[in-house]
Amino acid sequence: MVRAVIVDCLGRVQTGRLSTVDVIGAGPRSVAGVLEKANVLVYIKPVEEFIRLKGKIRTYDMLLISAMSTDALAVKVAIKYWKKYNKGLVILGGPIVFGYKNLKNIEFDIAIYGEGEKTLEELLNLGLKDAELPEYNELVKVRGIVFKNKRDKVIFTGRRPFLRRNELNKYVPSTRSILGYRYYWACRVYVETVRGCSNFHRPLIVAEEKECRKCMLCFKGSFKDRIHCPLNIPPGCGYCSVPALYGPSRSRDPDRIVSEIKSLIDYGVTRIVLSASDILDYGRDILVEPNPLTNPSNPPPNTEQLRKLFDKIFSIDEISKGEVQVILENTKASLVNESSARLLGEYFKGSPIHIGCETGSETHATLIGRPVGPNKVIEAIKLLRKYGLKPYVYFIHGLPGQSKETIDKTLKTMDILSSFVEKITVYRFTPIPGTAFEKYPRGPSAKSNILSKLIVEKAREMNMRFKENLVGRTMEAIIVGSYVRNKKYNVAYTLPHGPVVLIKNANKYYGFRVLIKVERVISDRMVSGSIIRIIGNVRLKVFRRKRKIF
Numbered sequence: 001m002v003r004a005v006i007v008d009c010l011g012r013v014q015t016g017r018l019s020t021v022d023v024i025g026a027g028p029r030s031v032a033g034v035l036e037k038a039n040v041l042v043y044i045k046p047v048e049e050f051i052r053l054k055g056k057i058r059t060y061d062m063l064l065i066s067a068m069s070t071d072a073l074a075v076k077v078a079i080k081y082w083k084k085y086n087k088g089l090v091i092l093g094g095p096i097v098f099g100y101k102n103l104k105n106i107e108f109d110i111a112i113y114g115e116g117e118k119t120l121e122e123l124l125n126l127g128l129k130d131a132e133l134p135e136y137n138e139l140v141k142v143r144g145i146v147f148k149n150k151r152d153k154v155i156f157t158g159r160r161p162f163l164r165r166n167e168l169n170k171y172v173p174s175t176r177s178i179l180g181y182r183y184y185w186a187c188r189v190y191v192e193t194v195r196g197c198s199n200f201h202r203p204l205i206v207a208e209e210k211e212c213r214k215c216m217l218c219f220k221g222s223f224k225d226r227i228h229c230p231l232n233i234p235p236g237c238g239y240c241s242v243p244a245l246y247g248p249s250r251s252r253d254p255d256r257i258v259s260e261i262k263s264l265i266d267y268g269v270t271r272i273v274l275s276a277s278d279i280l281d282y283g284r285d286i287l288v289e290p291n292p293l294t295n296p297s298n299p300p301p302n303t304e305q306l307r308k309l310f311d312k313i314f315s316i317d318e319i320s321k322g323e324v325q326v327i328l329e330n331t332k333a334s335l336v337n338e339s340s341a342r343l344l345g346e347y348f349k350g351s352p353i354h355i356g357c358e359t360g361s362e363t364h365a366t367l368i369g370r371p372v373g374p375n376k377v378i379e380a381i382k383l384l385r386k387y388g389l390k391p392y393v394y395f396i397h398g399l400p401g402q403s404k405e406t407i408d409k410t411l412k413t414m415d416i417l418s419s420f421v422e423k424i425t426v427y428r429f430t431p432i433p434g435t436a437f438e439k440y441p442r443g444p445s446a447k448s449n450i451l452s453k454l455i456v457e458k459a460r461e462m463n464m465r466f467k468e469n470l471v472g473r474t475m476e477a478i479i480v481g482s483y484v485r486n487k488k489y490n491v492a493y494t495l496p497h498g499p500v501v502l503i504k505n506a507n508k509y510y511g512f513r514v515l516i517k518v519e520r521v522i523s524d525r526m527v528s529g530s531i532i533r534i535i536g537n538v539r540l541k542v543f544r545r546k547r548k549i550f
C-alpha cells in the first residue's frame, strides 16, 4: 500500500511552531480524506515534527505539503529535509499555490491550485495513487494544477470550476489523521462548515486605478453578475484570497459535519471550531441556488438551517454534557441582526467569535472592498455581546489608502468597541498573490510608521487591560507540554478559548483538565496562573488509547 505524508506548514512562516499556538486547520484533513478514499495510507505531520522524523521519512512514498504564501520558507525546509532521505514525489497545495508565478524556487512536482479534492482525485487516477507522476501529455489536461516543464518553465493548466454544494458534500475529510498532531486532544480542531466567502465586492482603490467602469455589478448586480468584473479585479476584500481562491460560500451537509465531529471526539478531540469565513453564511447558499452566493448581505441568515445544524451538533452526547467544547470561528457584520445574534447566543454563550473591522473609516472600508463599514461592525459587536458571545475584532495597519484620517477614525472605533470586545488583533498588511492588492507594497512596520504605531500600541494597551481584568478569575484549561522559553512552566489552553496560561511545575498534570486561577499578566497575549483542582480526575481520552502513529 502506498504511504503518503501530508506536512502541515499552515501559518508556520518558518518551521517553528510555538506550543502557545493551539490551532489545527481543516485543509490537510480534507486532502487526507481524498487519499484515504483512494486506498493511500496517509499521515499528517506538522512541519516542526516532520523535520525530526529522520530515517522514518524513507517509509513514505510521497510528500504532500499544505501551506500559505507566507510559509514559503517552511515549505523549502520541509522539501530539503524530504530530499535528504527520499526521492518520492512532492505535491504542493493550499493558498501558497495562488501565487504560482512565485513558485520557481520551490522544488515540487505538482502544485494543486484552489480547491484540491477533485483535482487530486483525477491525479490519483492518473498514477498518483501508485506514487507515480502522470505523463506530461496527461498532466496538461488536468485543470487546476501547476507544474514545471523540462525547461523549468512554470505551467498552469487553468482554473477548475468551483465544486458545487452537492459535489463538496461527497468528500469526507479524514479524522484518523488527526492523530498526527501532538496535542490534538487539547487543540482547537477546525471542522469545515462553509467553504468560500460571500463577499464579491471589489476594492475601489484598485478599480479606480484601472478606470473602473462604475457598472456597479460587484455591489448591486445579480448573484451571477458579481462573479466577474469587466476589469478582472479579483473579488472580495483586497487583502484576502478566500473568494478568489475558494469561490462563493457553500455549506456542508449537517449530517456530514456531525459524523465528522463524532469521529474526531472518538479519537479524543475535546475542542471543535465550526470553521467558516462567516458562520452566518451557513445555509444561505441553499436559499439562492442554483445561483452562487455572492452577496454578503442578502438574503439574510438562514436561521432554520443554522438551527438544524446547531441542534444536531449539540445533541452529541459529549457536547451536551460539556465534555467537548464547540466554538465559532468568524462572522461578518453584514449578517448580524437581532435574530441571528440571539440564535448564536442560544447555543454559543461564552464562545469567542471573530469579526473583521479592519478600518474605522466608512469610506476606506468601501475602498478596500469590505462587505460593510465600521458603523455596522460596532452595531454587530454590541448585539453579539448582548447575547453572551465574546467578540474578538480584527484591524489591519498599513493598508492601501491608510491616512491620518483613517487612523484617527480607527482609534475612535477602537475606543467605542473597548467595552464590548474581548480581544483586538491588529495585522500588518501583507499583499497576497492573486488578490486585488497583490501589487501593493507590504505595509510599513509599526516601528517605522507613526500612524501604524498608533493603532498597534492602542490595541496592545487595550489587550493588556482585558488581560488585567482576568486576574483573580478562575477558568478551565487543559495542561499540555512545557513552555519552550522556560521549561519550568507548562502551557495551559483555556476553555473554550482564551489567553494562553503558563503554570509553574505542572508536568504531573499533563493531559488533565483543570480549574486554574489567573494570577499575573505576562503580555497582551499571555497570563500566568495556578491550578486550583483537577476536573474529572482523569487524563484526556487519548491516554487510554494506544497511540501508534508510525
Ligand code: SF4
Pocket: 202, 207, 212, 213, 214, 215, 216, 217, 218, 219, 228, 229, 230, 231, 233
Ligand atoms: S465590477 Fe469592476 S468595473 Fe464594475 S464597478 Fe465593480 S470594480 Fe468597477
